[in-house]
Structure formats: structure tokens, C-alpha cells
Amino acid sequence: MQKIGVEGSLTNISEALREKGYDVVELKQESDAQNVDFCVVTGLDSNMMGIQEASAKGSVIEASGLSANEVISEIENKINHLQ
Numbered sequence: 001m002q003k004i005g006v007e008g009s010l011t012n013i014s015e016a017l018r019e020k021g022y023d024v025v026e027l028k029q030e031s032d033a034q035n036v037d038f039c040v041v042t043g044l045d046s047n048m049m050g051i052q053e054a055s056a057k058g059s060v061i062e063a064s065g066l067s068a069n070e071v072i073s074e075i076e077n078k079i080n081h082l083q
């Protein structure tokens with residue numbers, strides 16, 4: 001299962017991902033983004049934390065304006081395209 005880093009303020013998304021069985025970690029600093037398959041952030045903090053420029057091995061998902069289900073769908077679409 002994919003390991004997903006989620007910005008701390010996005011608790012509803014973290015909970016929904018855990019319910020789906022994903023391994024979820026809170027993104028507290030830029031280095032956290034390097035150990036996950038996906039980073040879920042709000043637009044405001046992604047640049048502040050340097051995540052968009054970080055050498056994260058996965059994709060950065062911009063969650064602003066998206067529901068938890070929409071974020072999960074985006075992650076699952078990206079996973080399916082990688083396989």
C-alpha cells in the first residue's frame with residue numbers, strides 16, 4: 001500500500017485515507033516529503049515547506065477546494081497510471 005504524507009491541517013483527508021487502508025504520515029517539514037509516495041498539501045503551505053521543489057519520489061497533490069473523496073480519486077488515478 002502507498003505511503004501518503006498529508007499536511008497536518010487536512011485531518012479529514014488523513015482520516016479518509018486511513019479508512020481506505022493507506023499508510024498516512026503527517027507532513028511537518030520538507031524532509032517528511034522524501035519518504036512518501038504522495039504528498040497532499042494546501043497550496044499555501046506547499047511552497048512554504050518547499051515540498052513542490054523537494055525531491056519527493058511521488059506526486060504532490062494540491063487539496064485546496066477538493067473533498068477527501070476527490071483527493072483519494074486523484075491518488076488512485078495516479079497509482080493506476082503508474083502500474
